Amino acid sequence: MFLPGFPSLASNPVDAARLLEPGLDVLQKKRFADAALNTAKGAGASYADVRIGRYLNQSIFTREKQVQNIANGESFGAGVRVIANGSWGFASTNDVSDKGLAKAAQLAVAMAKANAKTQKEPVKLAAQRGYGDVSWKTPIKTNAFEVPVAQKVELLLAANAKATENGANFVNSSLFQINEQKYFASTDGSYIDQDVHRIWPTFSVTAIDRASGKFKTRDALSAPMGLGYEYLSPQAVDKVAGPAGTGLIGYRNSYDILEDAALAARQAKAKLTAQSVAPGKYDLVLEPNHLGLTIHESIGHALELDRVLGYESNFAGTSFATLEWKAKNIPYGSKQVNIVADKLQPGSLGAVGYDDEGVKCKEWTLIDQGKLVNYEKIRDQAHIVGQTESDGCCYADSWSSVQFQRMPNVSLRPGTAKLSADQLISQVDKGIYIAGRGSYSIDQQRYNFQFGGQVFYAIEKGKITGMLDDVAYQANTQEFWNSCAAVCDASEYRLFGTFNDGKGQPSQSSAVSHGSATTRFNGVNVINTARKLG
Amino acid sequence: MAILSKDEAQALLKKVLSYSTADECAVGLDGRTTGNIRYARNSVSTAGASDTVSLSVESRFGKRSGIATCNEFDEATLRRCVQRAEEIARLAPESPEYMPLLGPQTYLNPPSAAATLLTPATRAQAAADSIGLCAAKNLTAAGFLDGGARFSALRNSKGLESYQQSTSTDFSVTVRTADGRGSGYAISDATDPSKLNFKSLTQRAADKAASSVMAKAIEPGKYTVILEPAALMAGDDLSLLGGLVYNMGAREADEGRSFLTKKGGGNRKGEKLFDERVNIYSDPLNADVPGNAFDGEGLPTKRMSWVEKGVVKNMFYSRFWAQKNNVAPTAFPSSFIMTGGTQSTAELIKSTAKGILVTRLWYIREVDPQTLLYTGLTRDGTFYIENGAIKFPIKNMRFNESPIIMLNNVEAIGRPQRLANCLVPPLKIRDFTFTSLSDAV
Numbered sequence: 003m004f005l006p007g008f009p010s011l012a013s014n015p016v017d018a019a020r021l022l023e024p025g026l027d028v029l030q031k032k033r034f035a036d037a038a039l040n041t042a043k044g045a046g047a048s049y050a051d052v053r054i055g056r057y058l059n060q061s062i063f064t065r066e067k068q069v070q071n072i073a074n075g076e077s078f079g080a081g082v083r084v085i086a087n088g089s090w091g092f093a094s095t096n097d098v099s100d101k102g103l104a105k106a107a108q109l110a111v112a113m114a115k116a117n118a119k120t121q122k123e124p125v126k127l128a129a130q131r132g133y134g135d136v137s138w139k140t141p142i143k144t145n146a147f148e149v150p151v152a153q154k155v156e157l158l159l160a161a162n163a164k165a166t167e168n169g170a171n172f173v174n175s176s177l178f179q180i181n182e183q184k185y186f187a188s189t190d191g192s193y194i195d196q197d198v199h200r201i202w203p204t205f206s207v208t209a210i211d212r213a214s215g216k217f218k219t220r221d222a223l224s225a226p227m228g229l230g231y232e233y234l235s236p237q238a239v240d241k242v243a244g245p246a247g248t249g250l251i252g253y254r255n256s257y258d259i260l261e262d263a264a265l266a267a268r269q270a271k272a273k274l275t276a277q278s279v280a281p282g283k284y285d286l287v288l289e290p291n292h293l294g295l296t297i298h299e300s301i302g303h304a305l306e307l308d309r310v311l312g313y314e315s316n317f318a319g320t321s322f323a324t325l326e327w328k329a330k331n332i333p334y335g336s337k338q339v340n341i342v343a344d345k346l347q348p349g350s351l352g353a354v355g356y357d358d359e360g361v362k363c364k365e366w367t368l369i370d371q372g373k374l375v376n377y378e379k380i381r382d383q384a385h386i387v388g389q390t391e392s393d394g395c396c397y398a399d400s401w402s403s404v405q406f407q408r409m410p411n412v413s414l415r416p417g418t419a420k421l422s423a424d425q426l427i428s429q430v431d432k433g434i435y436i437a438g439r440g441s442y443s444i445d446q447q448r449y450n451f452q453f454g455g456q457v458f459y460a461i462e463k464g465k466i467t468g469m470l471d472d473v474a475y476q477a478n479t480q481e482f483w484n485s486c487a488a489v490c491d492a493s494e495y496r497l498f499g500t501f502n503d504g505k506g507q508p509s510q511s512s513a514v515s516h517g518s519a520t521t522r523f524n525g526v527n528v529i530n531t532a533r534k535l536g
Numbered sequence: 537m538a539i540l541s542k543d544e545a546q547a548l549l550k551k552v553l554s555y556s557t558a559d560e561c562a563v564g565l566d567g568r569t570t571g572n573i574r575y576a577r578n579s580v581s582t583a584g585a586s587d588t589v590s591l592s593v594e595s596r597f598g599k600r601s602g603i604a605t606c607n608e609f610d611e612a613t614l615r616r617c618v619q620r621a622e623e624i625a626r627l628a629p630e631s632p633e634y635m636p637l638l639g640p641q642t643y644l645n646p647p648s649a650a651a652t653l654l655t656p657a658t659r660a661q662a663a664a665d666s667i668g669l670c671a672a673k674n675l676t677a678a679g680f681l682d683g684g685a686r687f688s689a690l691r692n693s694k695g696l697e698s699y700q701q702s703t704s705t706d707f708s709v710t711v712r713t714a715d716g717r718g719s720g721y722a723i724s725d726a727t728d729p730s731k732l733n734f735k736s737l738t739q740r741a742a743d744k745a746a747s748s749v750m751a752k753a754i755e756p757g758k759y760t761v762i763l764e765p766a767a768l769m770a771g772d773d774l775s776l777l778g779g780l781v782y783n784m785g786a787r788e789a790d791e792g793r794s795f796l797t798k799k800g801g802g803n804r805k806g807e808k809l810f811d812e813r814v815n816i817y818s819d820p821l822n823a824d825v826p827g828n829a830f831d832g833e834g835l836p837t838k839r840m841s842w843v844e845k846g847v848v849k850n851m852f853y854s855r856f857w858a859q860k861n862n863v864a865p866t867a868f869p870s871s872f873i874m875t876g877g878t879q880s881t882a883e884l885i886k887s888t889a890k891g892i893l894v895t896r897l898w899y900i901r902e903v904d905p906q907t908l909l910y911t912g913l914t915r916d917g918t919f920y921i922e923n924g925a926i927k928f929p930i931k932n933m934r935f936n937e938s939p940i941i942m943l944n945n946v947e948a949i950g951r952p953q954r955l956a957n958c959l960v961p962p963l964k965i966r967d968f969t970f971t972s973l974s975d976a977v
Binding site for chain 1: 572574575576577578579580581582583584585586603607624627628629631632633656660663664667676678679680682708709710712716719772791792793795797798799800801898899900901902903904905906907909911912913915932934936938940941971972973974975976977
């Protein structure tokens, strides 16, 4: 489930300088980890892993000409997970010492033994070789935590000024930065040290017509990324011109917040007088910053094996794409639909060297020319689908949370034939071009969904003819992906992302990217969302 | 040390305040002891426990403010925490919306917390009972039981002191038939876990699962609906009633970007926007849903009417916005109460000629903030009603509806029940708008 609002940053605010202080050195972490692993084995665990984590974040919030809040957060501690008597057990502690880790390991084993009483079948882990002492770091150019706060505030306030100069009545902007310093060790013999960075600049502008009481918003077309502060140094090579008549710019690995804020203000004002859409069937042309969320909800979540098996049925739901459904070879999508999962793509939110149970990350195919060929899985699920290895999809949002199966990057491969967005639109007789993520909702088995967007343009006889408003489309996942008629080439490809994908009870948050090129879907049902109140 | 007494908490806060060199300083402690168990596929999947206390320090120099927190309580750490808050405050820009700290306040005394809480063993037993009941009927249970105690204490350099303890336990269960064609849901929460009957809640979900197989498709459109409380309020996501009350901020309305914005400027406080039977208020002293006595700044909560006889009676004013508009600020309440009648959901069904019973709504998101239009879907037990009785289960449907329109189309209001620490009645609503069918079970 893609949660609304801003990321949950459940850690302690600290001063900025503190975030740059060195943490525990690797040898010390290894000693503590061994204390936990040895205790767990001694208490009867057949498997154990330990994660020692230092999770840092900084969030800056502004509106118009003022800073609303600057919050620096740090959370440090360790989680120990074990299998004993065939069941999982987990315990966490912020006492990161030989004694603290040993105590957590004992608690985890006790918990596992208690859980074993209601366990129907013992946990079966896919075999995993130990990697010894290894490390991985997000390939960033500039650590966002090393950039002075004043410089970041100045940029956000400059974006706000661009928005107000261009007609926005209000503008809220923010910048989120995350650094996960994670050390993983397991009884398989892995000792993995990782330094993971993520960044998300965003804003929302509001334009108001006081006489009518009407207001419209337009949110940033940035994407949260697995990058450093270099994402906020715009490069011409990263800009993709939107279709003629829209003025839109798509952004790849760097983002021009000033340019986007100015355009957002003009578009929010234009939405106040845009034509309200006539409901009916349209061919939709969806740009990557919009299509990413549709991929996330209707494919990414539907193919999580824990949902497929029923582990999430009390909250996030299950999936139509069951093992039985897969066996029937019903087309998930048209031949144009090639969906790849990965935990490797540079700049993506999901990219890490190893997952949170010590599996080296990889890329694999989920849907091949419209046919479902695989799921997203972790070590204790592989045997259920007759496989012998994990896909490396295990993640915990904190040292204090138990790791479980989460979505990797799930992306639509670009088309192989040369095709630009303008060329694609030129082939559409009656359609709507949609950019940016808007309202979103999907049922608990991932059949029926409804999506809005940030900006909508009418397409008539191959040309963009003007802005529309009050647009949302409703579809069934299989019908929608089977209506996929054309996918633009790699020159149109870019990432969408979310910092805030919620799943589990208690709920955990994860960050994931979805790449695509501008794509056409034929004959999709569009509704008008305008309502009249008394 | 998770649950400190009032004296222990205030002594610790007094010590921390004594380290401050700032113009103003506010300190707070939050602690909780909680435990949970989660099960699915008729087997426990995870269980956990958490014991935490955190200290927050806000230091102010003039209109500059900084916040730091820590979760260790030796003297060196406490001093360092205060120093960090002061360092951030010195670096921060001046806030044009600065408000001085509150002085001493008088607080209400909400009903006391439960004396006995669940243990790992009693949680495991509750899960085993729920699983056993379902397994015996060839049904599959997935549930989550989570609860514990918490305390909150504040103190500042202007003489404000506050302290409160509370307890809560939440249980929800989804039961599915073995063939995956039926699904039912039940949820409840309580201050005192002994008030929760896990077996009877599981039985309710099991009954709904068994009776929801062979669902028929009906045409989407406008229908009379009976929305059970779980279709109106949720503790873990957006909901129709929650979405309404949490959007009653005065500032957003005055700025022109809310459903409560008035044409030409200002807000719609005092206007009748809903059916005259709609009354929504908050009351920290309510024995069924005791609320917080104070908000994060130490502002006292009190009984407040938000909607009275369909009229917007009050809106939320922050201290800054209240001062700017020369009105009293409103502490944000931790629970809401919608008043109702005496009819049960079963009695509402009996008086319905044609309609739909909705157990639960899911994945509700705002479509248009101007009209508060929301979309979402029915889930885990949707039934067609004819001539005062449930006739058959129906396929789930997507709705696009605004709670403002919904609360103008009230046919009947049933007896309120506790849900997500709020009191929520089942509602019978006419012309509720469904826009498409879903195959989801």
